[in-house]
Amino acid sequence: MRNNKSERDSSVSEGRWSGARPAGMGNRHHGMVMGPIVKAKDIKGTLRKLWYYLDRQRRTLIIVFALVWMGALLNLAGPYLIGVAIDRYILPGDFEGLRWIALLMMGIYGLNAISTWLQNYWMIGMAQHIVLHMRNDLFGKLQTLPLSFFDSRPHGELMSRLTNDIENISSTLNTSTTQVFSSGITIIGTFLFMLWLSPLLTLLSVIVIPLMAICTKLIAGRTRNYFSEQQKNLGELNGLIEETISGQRVVKVFSREKNIIEKFDAHNLHLKEAGIKAQVFSGLIPPLMNVLNNLSLAIVAGAGGWLTVKEIITVGTIASFISYAKQFTRPLNELANQFNMIQSAIAAAERVFQIMDQEPETEDSPNAIKLETIAGEVDFDRVSFAYKEGVLVLKNINLQVKAGQTIALVGPTGAGKTTIINLLMRFYDVNQGCIRIDGQDIRNIKRAALRTSLGIVLQDTYLFSESVRENIRYGRLDATEEEIERAARLANADGFIRRLPQGYDTILSEEGGNLSQGQKQLLAIARAILADPAILILDEATSSVDTRTEVHIQQAMLNLMKGRTSFVIAHRLSTIRDADKIVVIDGGEIREQGTHEELLKKKGFYYRLYMSQFHRQVS
Secondary structure, eight states: OOOSTTOGGGOOOOOTTTOBOOTTOSSGGGGOOOSOOOOOOOHHHHHHHHHHHHHTTHHHHHHHHHHHHHHHHHHHHHHHHHHHIIIIIITTTOHHHHHHHHHHHHHHHHHHHHHHHHHHHHHHHHHHHHHHHHHHHHHHHHHHSOHHHHHTSOHHHHHHIIIIIHHHHHHHHHHHHHHHHHHHHHHHHHHHHHHHHOHHHHHHHTTTHHHHHHHHHHHHHHHHHHHHHHHHHHHHHHHHHHHHHHTHHHHHHTTOHHHHHHHHHHHHHHHHHHHHHHHHHHHTHHHHHHHHHHHHHHHHHHHHHHHHHTTSSOHHHHHHHHHHHHHHHHHHHHHHHHHHHHHHHHHHHHHHHHHHTSOOSOOOOTTOBOOSOOOOOEEEEEEEEOSBTTBOSEEEEEEEEOTTOEEEEEOSTTSSHHHHHHHHTTSSOOSEEEEEETTEEGGGBOHHHHHHTEEEEESSBOOOSSBHHHHHHTTOTTOOHHHHHHHHHHTTOHHHHHTSTTGGGOBOOGGGTTSOHHHHHHHHHHHHHHHOOSEEEEESTTTTSOHHHHHHHHHHHHHHHTTSEEEEEOSOGGGGTTOSEEEEEETTEEEEEEOHHHHHHHTSHHHHHHHHHHHHHHO
């Protein structure tokens, strides 16, 4: 977390009404993915959580497993009928009986093919339903997490869990679930048939199985670690890509293209190395299984031929047994092949459940109230707060604001201005003291009701890739067309909107890239006007626009501020001369407060700050 000098003034999240960029987006960490990703190792716990989603599709799962049972039993009947055909019809020369048993075998294999297609059809549908619910749950979980969670994690890495990891789970469910279950049934059934046909040959055929198990176990541990490392590196690479693209303007301004390419190459190289290790080690299993399978078949064929010559078993029996021996090792190979996907999916699921297991934002207390109307009186009573334990960002803040007043918060960067707003919005809760609105401790007000009563317009405005009309409507989703246009007129935005190619129906590019900064600010103000908040927060709303545009924005803000309690954070002190109260904050403490004229007469901190700006403007 940041220290007192560089606390979160530059990364406050805005409410859902004005559309300013949430905290941490953009150039956080200068494009670098920070912090290690902890690898979860609770496989049993992960599988239990996955079973919760499978159990929600219980009926479909029963149908799929019934089809798997049917397919496995039909598959087991084939080799037995081959032995019967040889002993009873081919060797005796009964071709009429052979024709009927051949038709029976064709019917069995045809029915097996149909059951396999049906189980795949149902399984795909079930898998898609499962990942639908997982994706919804994960996205919903993200909406419940506190701001501190997003402040400490790269957004691209979180996106990777919501996309890549979920898709990995989906692919594995589609292909591996039925194969694992079918292979298990086939192995057990085949072993019983082999034991029934020849206990001696069965013993000889399973000699290699302990060797298979040892080899698989030796490879398994490393394979899972490498797949987990691969997913981790993929998430870090996605984080770097997302933050670099978001901060592309900064990259170009400082000519850091070469530097960022080198960083990307390093992350890409780590992903390549992890991918090679994962694939190489996982690729050892199939050829190793084939060698051991062929060794087993050679032993069975040799011993079976000798037993046939000694007339201990028949030719048909040895033919059936060899088919069963192949069928016995085939599901082992399938399990070995699916092992790679399963390991990767478990690693992906662990990462998904890491997010789902996070503690959500503190729930409202049972006695929390919903204020129907808010006058706008605000009281900070001996408030202290630290993002990091032991490092106070705010120290004993006492501030009383009457309803309808305009309060300007000024001070150097990192002084604690935006932290005050964070606490007022309950993005964080105070460590000491309390904040009251209309006499009620905000911790006793329902969080949703509190935030819908607050509106924020920030310097860095966030707009969605939708129409201008829908971006304004985001302030209040049930607003009529007339209310949207009225809000735009009050925000001085109606004129430029109507000059756009499709007016209010113009689709904005990502983050409003086809608008100027001033136009985006006016849309954010229109959105806030439409939301009609009782308390308004303006955080550096005009610091990045030219003087002419600032005049339009100032007029729009005056329209917005009428009759509302307003907190204004500004570095341009000339913009807050008319505030009812100016609060000077430095080092997390209130140094001075009063009107513009009162503070100038004191010739204290505010006077020096104001005069330094005045002299810069004059010079």
